[in-house]
Each structure stands twice: as C-alpha cells, then as structure tokens.
Amino acid sequence: MNTADLGLPVDVPSTALFTDQYELTMLQAALKAGTAERRSVFEVFTRRLPDGRRYGVVAGTGRVLDAVENFRFDAGVLGFLRERGIVDEPTLEWLASYRFSGDIWGYPEGEVYFPGSPIMRVEGSFAECVLLETVILSILNHDSAIAAAASRMSSAAGGRPLIEMGARRTHELSAVAASRAAYVGGFASTSDLAAGFRYNIPTVGTSAHAFTLLHDNERDAFQAQVNSLGRNTTLLVDTYDVATAVRTAVEVAGPELGAVRIDSGDLLLVAHRVRQQLDELGARDTKIIVTSDLDEYAIASLAAAPVDAYGVGTQLVTGSGHPTCSMVYKLVARAESADPKAPLVPVAKKSSGGKTSIGGRKWAARRLDEDGIAEAEVVGTGAVPAELADRQLLVELVKGGDVVAREPLDVVRDRHAAARDGLPLSATQLSRGEPVLPTEYVHGRSGSQ
Structure with missing residues (x-):
C-alpha cells in the first residue's frame, strides 16, 4: 500500500522552506x-x-x-x-x-x-x-x-517490462521521486529500495560486475549467486567474454536460469547471438535483459531484438534531455x-x-x-x-x-x-x-x- 499517497505517516518534515x-x-x-x-x-x-x-x-x-x-x-x-x-x-x-x-x-x-x-x-x-x-x-x-520520458520509453518498449535504475545518477531524494514518476509513466519496477519502501513499487536487483570481479573466476561468481538467490536469478554475462559467460551460466544454473543481463556492446547484435546460444543450450525460457545508457530511441531500435526487459538509468532520471x-x-x-x-x-x-x-x-x-x-x-x-x-x-x-x-x-x-x-x-x-x-x-x- 502506498503510505505516502494514502496520507499515512512517512516522517515527512516541514516543507515550508521549500520555497523562494x-x-x-x-x-x-x-x-x-x-x-x-x-x-x-x-x-x-x-x-x-x-x-x-x-x-x-x-x-x-x-x-x-x-x-x-x-x-x-x-x-x-x-x-x-x-x-x-x-x-x-x-x-x-x-x-x-x-x-x-x-x-x-x-x-x-x-x-x-x-x-x-x-x-x-x-x-x-x-x-x-x-x-x-x-x-x-x-x-x-x-x-x-x-513521467513523460518514462511514457515515451514505455511506448517504445511495446509491452516489454522496464526497470528504473537511475538512483546513482541523481540526488538521493530525486531518485525516489523519479522512481515514483517512472512507475506512473509505465515502468514495472525499480532498483531503489527507498522508492519501494515509500511507494510500494516492486523492486529488483541481483549483482554488478564487482561481484564477478570479487571471485577468482566467473564460474565461482555465478555459482555463489545461484547458491544464494536460486536458479531463477539474473546473471550478468558481459564482464569478460559474453559467449563464454552464457555457456558457463547455463552450466551452473541449468536451463532453469531466470535471465542474463547484457550491459555493453552492440546490444542488437549481442542479444541475437545470446538468444541463439541460450536456445541451443536448452535454456529457451531464460530471458534477456539489456541495460547500458538506454533512452526511448535506443529502446525503439531494439524492437526487433530478442530482448525481454530493459533497464534504464541516466536518461530516465534526467527526463531524456x-x-x-x-x-x-x-x-x-x-x-x-x-x-x-x-x-x-x-x-x-x-x-x-x-x-x-x-x-x-x-x-x-x-x-x-x-x-x-x-x-x-x-x-x-x-x-x-x-x-x-x-x-x-x-x-x-x-x-x-x-x-x-x-x-x-x-x-x-x-x-x-x-x-x-x-x-x-x-x-x-x-x-x-x-x-x-x-x-x-x-x-x-x-x-x-
């Protein structure tokens, strides 16, 4: 339940000095x-x-x-x-x-x-x-x-889910407001826990490249994440070589792997290659999530790509220009x-x-x-x-x-x-x-x- 919008206490201080x-x-x-x-x-x-x-x-x-x-x-x-x-x-x-x-x-x-x-x-x-x-x-x-930027991105996504993940690209309080506005505009979830707590927006998140780099090799990192979060987790596959990472991810999690995330490169080309590889490995239900400085134009350009969800940060929280x-x-x-x-x-x-x-x-x-x-x-x-x-x-x-x-x-x-x-x-x-x-x-x- 959205406590702020329903008028329940949320420890909001006086707003009287938010003025000129x-x-x-x-x-x-x-x-x-x-x-x-x-x-x-x-x-x-x-x-x-x-x-x-x-x-x-x-x-x-x-x-x-x-x-x-x-x-x-x-x-x-x-x-x-x-x-x-x-x-x-x-x-x-x-x-x-x-x-x-x-x-x-x-x-x-x-x-x-x-x-x-x-x-x-x-x-x-x-x-x-x-x-x-x-x-x-x-x-x-x-x-x-x-919200206007989010609406344009939601339209460009054509029904595919959008994840708001711009908290690190704006003021910490603006990030919470941006998550709320993005949800109004059609985004499905946010990475910002404060927004999830205050406005009951669904939250998501798994791991960054730092988690892979922490471990001695990519297989150990994937195994640690699967052991902790289950086979339905999302594994980040572009820390090193994408094709190797996808193969390792399926070997570790099996065909039940929830999703892979791609955060760099030619997303259109890489998404097609990853989809083909996942299907060949038997992971036909494993989804592909793409991130990396997306805006509504980049999302529209991926309409024909085998992408299941988009993560958007900087361009969203800055109103896409x-x-x-x-x-x-x-x-x-x-x-x-x-x-x-x-x-x-x-x-x-x-x-x-x-x-x-x-x-x-x-x-x-x-x-x-x-x-x-x-x-x-x-x-x-x-x-x-x-x-x-x-x-x-x-x-x-x-x-x-x-x-x-x-x-x-x-x-x-x-x-x-x-x-x-x-x-x-x-x-x-x-x-x-x-x-x-x-x-x-x-x-x-x-x-x-």
Missing part, C-alpha cells in the same frame, strides 16, 4: 498593504511542450498533496526566518498559524496535458496561495518530466477587495517576449472524435459548453484545506495508460513534431464552474 524568499517578502508587503486576504486564483500551466514532445504527463500530484499538508512554519523554521531577518515580526506571527485552507483542483495524476492546460488550480487568499508556488512547481516540473516541463504558477484572477463576497477579476501578465498569459479562472475538457479518440484540448473561462460538460478534466484535490483525492499509485499508473491510449496514434511517434492535440480557447461565456 520572494514568496515571503511578497506576503509581508501584502499584509502591510491590506491586500493579502484578497481571494485569488493561481493556475499551473506550461506555454509549450519540450521540443519534439507530443504530449505531457501529469505526475507528482500525490507528492504535492503531501507537501501542502506539511507546509507548516514550526519553531525551528520561524527561528531561521527571524535570525536572517527575512520577514518582520507581524509576518512571523501570521506564518506561525499558517495552514492552507483553500481549494485545489487539478488534472488527475497520470492524465496527459498540452500547452495551456490548467494542470492545477489553487484557490484561497493571496497570502496562503502565493506561499505554495515554489514547492508545487518544484514537484510537478520534476515528476512530470520524468528535458529535465523540466517549464510549468509556471500564475495569478489569473483576484477579488476586488478582501470582502469574501467580492467578485473575481481576471488578471494576466501582458508584457512582450513570449511570456503572456490568459486571465480568468479556467476549466478544461477534451473533445473526442466520432471514434472516441481525443481531437482537441479545450480550455475556457466561464460556463462550460453543454457538449463538453461530461468531458471536463479538472477534479477536486483539496477542499477547505483538506485533501479529498488521494489514490493508490497503481490507479494513477492505469489512468496514464488509458489516457495515452485515448490519443491519436501519432502521439507515440518519436520523430519531432507538434503536440498531438491542438489547444483551443473559449472566451467570453458567462457563469462559473
């Missing part, structure tokens, strides 16, 4: 100006997808909910802010009782998104919403980037006064330079064609057109400060698979191209969601 200083200085100035309590709406979106990507993947929502719940200014945090003189005493007093009491709506985790999609909407007073900007963006930008999604957190509407009944006024940045945004509290829906395949992402303000009423994408995540939408990670993973399957076939092409769905904007309608 200007969030707090804005708060101080707004408190002094009397505008801090104005009802406000912030939205998370991206203006564009990474170059060549056809769709994005929403990931990290469960971690955002944890972060919001743990966004507390305890004595240690307040002491740090006081010692540094970051904010004044009235602001520290306000922060001491901070609890997010607003509402959060968002695309359900695992859903796909496109440029302009209002991936998350945070509503409450300006004061309580502005503080969450950095931590929300930090989580969503990282996790969504990893796109380690962020360039998501932003923008104020799109605010009340005219601190009166709770004051109407919302759309606001938006209008400066030149490609960073403009569209004001107003938004809804989003996905229009389908006659075959039930998505054909457009529709984003609008005001009333939702009747024909799109049952295709709305945003769901309630937090209501009055209480989390209302925690989910097991397997539900999120299944949702992503279904969302990707609902896109046009060109979504899974690895060649460069535009987003697979256009984003259409609907303006000027009255009413509210």
